[in-house]
Amino acid sequence: MSARHRQIAGMLLALVAALVGCTRATLPAPLPGPAAARADEPRAAEGRKLDQVLLNFQKGITLVEHNKLKDAKVVFEALRTSYPHVSVFHNNLGVVDKRLGLLDEAIASYREAIAIQPAYPEAHYNLAIALREQGQFLQAEKAYRHAIESAPDFRDAHYNLAVLYDLYLNDPEKAIEHYRTYLASGGEGQEEVTIWIAALQKRAERAKEGQ
Numbered sequence: 001m002s003a004r005h006r007q008i009a010g011m012l013l014a015l016v017a018a019l020v021g022c023t024r025a026t027l028p029a030p031l032p033g034p035a036a037a038r039a040d041e042p043r044a045a046e047g048r049k050l051d052q053v054l055l056n057f058q059k060g061i062t063l064v065e066h067n068k069l070k071d072a073k074v075v076f077e078a079l080r081t082s083y084p085h086v087s088v089f090h091n092n093l094g095v096v097d098k099r100l101g102l103l104d105e106a107i108a109s110y111r112e113a114i115a116i117q118p119a120y121p122e123a124h125y126n127l128a129i130a131l132r133e134q135g136q137f138l139q140a141e142k143a144y145r146h147a148i149e150s151a152p153d154f155r156d157a158h159y160n161l162a163v164l165y166d167l168y169l170n171d172p173e174k175a176i177e178h179y180r181t182y183l184a185s186g187g188e189g190q191e192e193v194t195i196w197i198a199a200l201q202k203r204a205e206r207a208k209e210g211q
Helices: 003-024 034-065 069-082 087-099 103-116 121-133 137-150 155-168 172-184 190-209
Strands: none
Touching (some): 034 069, 034 087, 069 087, 087 103, 087 121, 103 121, 121 137, 121 155, 155 172
């Protein structure tokens, strides 16, 4: 299974957990005899409803993958409206808005996802990328760090935080730290990143000599 498919599978599992968690509290306990069959009807209806939500969610993912972003936006906006408590709908709507160039809307959606699920590494990561593109480098740093706190082995977050320190915040020592973590986790471009680290080490040494 590819990393992309694993990510989608993870989102689907989180989605199922969120939806089932909210419906269970509203379902009546089974009763014996004919009453039990009647009591099962709401469960069956909820099951069909959940299946439809999952189908719509997968439809939105497929539309994004085929770059049909306006159609995907309609799907995720409808899901978010129907299930405002499900963080993944806010996050995915943010992803679509980001690709459409609607950075303010994307940032608002990522923040909504995080408000619902504070330990949501992908939402923090997506927020960091959007904030960096807006030039809010210190806020982006904070968001990357939250992503890593929620998922310490989040390789892409380490890499992009290293880039932020390297190119935007002029902190070579912190950049080296996160590039090394990225390499240690098996990140791609090992030789290239190793060269960057060597250059950063020289830069850090020169900075210390100039103090």
